[in-house]
Amino acid sequence: MTVEELSLGVPKPIIDALPESDGTAAQDMQKAVEGLETRLNRAILNAESEADAAEYVVDAIERLEDHYEKYDEFVPELRAWGQSPIYAIAWRNLQGDLILQLQEYDWLKPHIDRERNLRMVEDGIRFGKR
Numbered sequence: 001m002t003v004e005e006l007s008l009g010v011p012k013p014i015i016d017a018l019p020e021s022d023g024t025a026a027q028d029m030q031k032a033v034e035g036l037e038t039r040l041n042r043a044i045l046n047a048e049s050e051a052d053a054a055e056y057v058v059d060a061i062e063r064l065e066d067h068y069e070k071y072d073e074f075v076p077e078l079r080a081w082g083q084s085p086i087y088a089i090a091w092r093n094l095q096g097d098l099i100l101q102l103q104e105y106d107w108l109k110p111h112i113d114r115e116r117n118l119r120m121v122e123d124g125i126r127f128g129k130r
Contacts, residue, residue: 003044003053008037008101014090025087029094036060036098054111058119061099061112068095 010033015026040060047053071092078085103112 003047003050003107004105006037006040006044006057006102006105008033008040008098010094011097014093014097017086017093018090019084019086025090029091033094033098050107051111051115054108054115057102057108058112058115061102064095064099064102068092068099071095 010026010029014029018025020026040056043056044053047056071088074088075085075092078088103109
């Protein structure tokens, strides 16, 4: 199995959109991305096949999608309370960008699609049995 190690990052436009001058939010984002990258690369390295590696990546993509939705829900709530949603927007956008970054790896693309389709079928069968 020959797989390319993943390299993820925080896009400059997201960091540039942050109002904070001391960079704490940007550092938090970079640490979170580094942690995700480390965990995924460790799982991929220990996987027995590309398909097994893709399972870990799809798990991460699904978590990122959940986080994206949660941050997106915060935006109108923060506005309703008269607070700036800029951090929620930045974290939401980071989740979406990380999903795109993961989907850019050529060796992963077919496996991700296959795994996601498999999960949809399994969920559909489970839902159909009830």
